[in-house]
């Protein structure tokens with residue numbers, strides 16, 4: 001679909017990748033970009049229209065859909081990463097929060113905005129996923145589970161909304177240079193590059209964006225994941241958590 005003249009809503013548009021998505025939409029000619037954020041005062045770009053939106057609050061999601069009835073592009077970008085392994089985390093609070101934001105938040109946005117998009121001619125939904133949709137880096141295990149759930153949701157929503165002409169795009173990426181990945185010291189993607197690839201996918205009608213070589217390699221390795229992807233993950237984990245002698 002064409003971005004020129006379109007109206008978009010980006011969740012979590014106040015910082016990180018969400019801010020890059022919002023700028024890229026405007027640079028591509030979007031007419032209006034709503035910034036769906038928990039704290040409207042955190043939106044510093046005067047070109048954006050802040051909308052109070054905690055994606056875990058069903059009332060706020062419904063209100064946003066009512067307020068932003070002209071939206072043709074929904075970018076589900078808001079995300080939480082609580083660095084919680086499945087067993088090693090002290091409680092399951094982090095895992096629940098990640099599911100609430102990354103899965104249930106995305107689900108309620110898709111549900112509330114599906115009729116809005118239909119009324120506006122079909123439009124597009126972009127769901128920000130991760131290479132972790134397909135592999136479980138153990139230190140962030142429950143985050144990976146929430147992204148796997150969100151990937152499944154994305155595939156189902158695409159099928160359900162096909163007949164109303166809604167393009168549903170999954171964006172998968174490795175580490176991106178934002179606050180979420182601040183503690184990781186490896187090469188990271190520039191958020192503007194991920195946003196540019198995503199704009200191109202919207203324009204060309206491409207349903208999946210694989211933003212980097214590592215993500216492409218992980219997807220390609222899925223049939224042999226246990227033999228290829230997990231031995232290095234296990235070695236890395238064992239190095240940091242040596243076996244206690246009895």
Ligand SMILES: NC(=O)c1ccc[n+]([C@@H]2O[C@H](COP(=O)([O-])OP(=O)(O)OC[C@H]3O[C@@H](n4cnc5c(N)ncnc54)[C@H](OP(=O)(O)O)[C@@H]3O)[C@@H](O)[C@H]2O)c1
Nearest residue numbers: 012016017038054055077078079130175176178179180181
């Ligand atoms: N960074 C990476 O390495 C990486 C890699 C692959 C995929 N991703 C995904 O990319 C997306 C953007 O992440 P990022 O890297 O930009 O992370 P970030 O810098 O931590 O930003 C997260 C954004 O999500 C918002 N958010 C969190 N919980 C929310 C809620 N309940 N309601 C509304 N907004 C909420 C935050 O708003 P506040 O300012 O209010 O906290 C912030 O705008 C996420 O879906 C993430 O999982 C990131």
